[in-house]
Amino acid sequence: MSTRIARTTLTALALACIATLGHAQQGKLKVGLMLPFSGTYAALGVAIENGFKLRIEEQGGKLGGREIEFVKVDDESDPAKATDNVNKLIKRDNVDVIIGTVHSGVAMAMAKAAKESGTVLIVPNAGADAVTGPMCAQNIFRSSFSNWQPAYAMGEVAGKDGKKKAMTITWKYAAGDESVAGFKEGFEKAGGKVEKQLTVPFPNVEFQALLTEIAAAKPDVVYAFFAGGGAVKFVKDYAAAGLNKTIPLVGPGFLTDGTLEAQGAAAQGMQTTLHYADGLNTPRDTAFRTAYAKSFKLQPDVYAVQGYDAAQMLAVGLSAVKGDISKKAEFASAIEKAKIDSPRGAFTMNKAHNPVQDIYLRKVEGNENKVVNIAVKNLADPARGCKL
Numbered sequence: 001m002s003t004r005i006a007r008t009t010l011t012a013l014a015l016a017c018i019a020t021l022g023h024a025q026q027g028k029l030k031v032g033l034m035l036p037f038s039g040t041y042a043a044l045g046v047a048i049e050n051g052f053k054l055r056i057e058e059q060g061g062k063l064g065g066r067e068i069e070f071v072k073v074d075d076e077s078d079p080a081k082a083t084d085n086v087n088k089l090i091k092r093d094n095v096d097v098i099i100g101t102v103h104s105g106v107a108m109a110m111a112k113a114a115k116e117s118g119t120v121l122i123v124p125n126a127g128a129d130a131v132t133g134p135m136c137a138q139n140i141f142r143s144s145f146s147n148w149q150p151a152y153a154m155g156e157v158a159g160k161d162g163k164k165k166a167m168t169i170t171w172k173y174a175a176g177d178e179s180v181a182g183f184k185e186g187f188e189k190a191g192g193k194v195e196k197q198l199t200v201p202f203p204n205v206e207f208q209a210l211l212t213e214i215a216a217a218k219p220d221v222v223y224a225f226f227a228g229g230g231a232v233k234f235v236k237d238y239a240a241a242g243l244n245k246t247i248p249l250v251g252p253g254f255l256t257d258g259t260l261e262a263q264g265a266a267a268q269g270m271q272t273t274l275h276y277a278d279g280l281n282t283p284r285d286t287a288f289r290t291a292y293a294k295s296f297k298l299q300p301d302v303y304a305v306q307g308y309d310a311a312q313m314l315a316v317g318l319s320a321v322k323g324d325i326s327k328k329a330e331f332a333s334a335i336e337k338a339k340i341d342s343p344r345g346a347f348t349m350n351k352a353h354n355p356v357q358d359i360y361l362r363k364v365e366g367n368e369n370k371v372v373n374i375a376v377k378n379l380a381d382p383a384r385g386c387k388l
């Protein structure tokens with residue numbers, strides 16, 4: 001071996017040792033998992049955690065070279081407790097990164113705390129438009145959707161389908177309000193008119209009076225935003241009132257995702273729009289579904305995909321900074337440039353760190369939200385108010 005080659009080899013070896021030592025010295029990455037594990041969104045929180053942990057398991061128990069330690073909080077989908085909960089993770093537990101949450105109202109409190117403290121936040125569900133709008137920040141990312149995205153797509157689909165008069169019904173909080181606004185925008189652009197907007201307080205599931213109002217008004221279509229336990233109850237009540245025979249019920253895919261076994265016959269034939277669907281039949285999705293079913297003895301839903309992709313995004317950022325999450329600009333830049341190889345189909349980020357993704361039209365067949373077609377290709381949230 002010449003002296004030059006020997007020296008180069010030694011240098012490479014030394015660098016590798018330093019890198020390994022660096023990771024070892026960094027210790028475990030502390031991840032705060034702030035999700036609902038009780039209440040109407042409990043199943044969504046569990047699916048997100050499962051998806052996140054599946055990706056870590058696939059990476060040999062590490063992300064970006066770092067082992068992971070979890071601090072878990074049940075946020076109960078309660079905005080009134082959100083600031084305290086997130087501040088405990090940031091200030092008491094000193095987490096390196098926060099993954100959460102499902103409920104838009106809770107997510108907005110989390111985004112505020114993350115922005116103020118600089119802690120990395122990856123939102124694996126909550127669609128609050130503001131999180132990747134006026135509240136956008138270098139350290140805040142979303143692996144899911146904005147409330148506007150699937151809603152706008154459903155509005156376009158219903159309008160192009162020739163529906164003229166719509167009624168909407170939702171829980172009265174940010175997600176419902178924004179979902180209805182997105183639907184209205186797409187629907188009215190396509191020639192329809194939203195004639196009446198009905199609401200119930202979150203997480204109330206007393207729908208009878210409003211169903212009577214819908215029956216009397218006889219719109220061409222009803223658009224509803226509910227998810228989890230509330231979606232099960234609403235779809236069943238709608239069918240029990242006989243409305244599914246005369247007025248098509250549509251919505252963003254949360255209305256029928258992870259809920260079909262419980263909804264049974266009441267959901268059959270329903271059309272929804274979402275960034276995930278059953279029957280995509282791509283090698284990436286099939287591998288994910290097989291691994292998820294093996295680990296959890298369950299079929300994955302959109303929430304599991306979003307949790308899985310939150311881990312993929314975190315891994316991209318961590319790899320770029322060799323596990324040193326304090327390098328915020330490099331961490332963000334790596335995710336901004338990445339193409340995330342998601343089971344839903346590959347996606348990129350818009351300037352506000354929200355996925356630019358295909359929105360599928362799906363139809364319920366048995367226990368599946370079967371893909372019909374791509375309703376809107378590469379749909380980017382407009383990121384209104386984001387100054388990044």
Ligand code: BEZ
Nearest residue numbers: 102103104126127175227
């Ligand atoms: C939200 O609050 O943003 C939300 C909750 C459940 C499903 C989808 C969105």
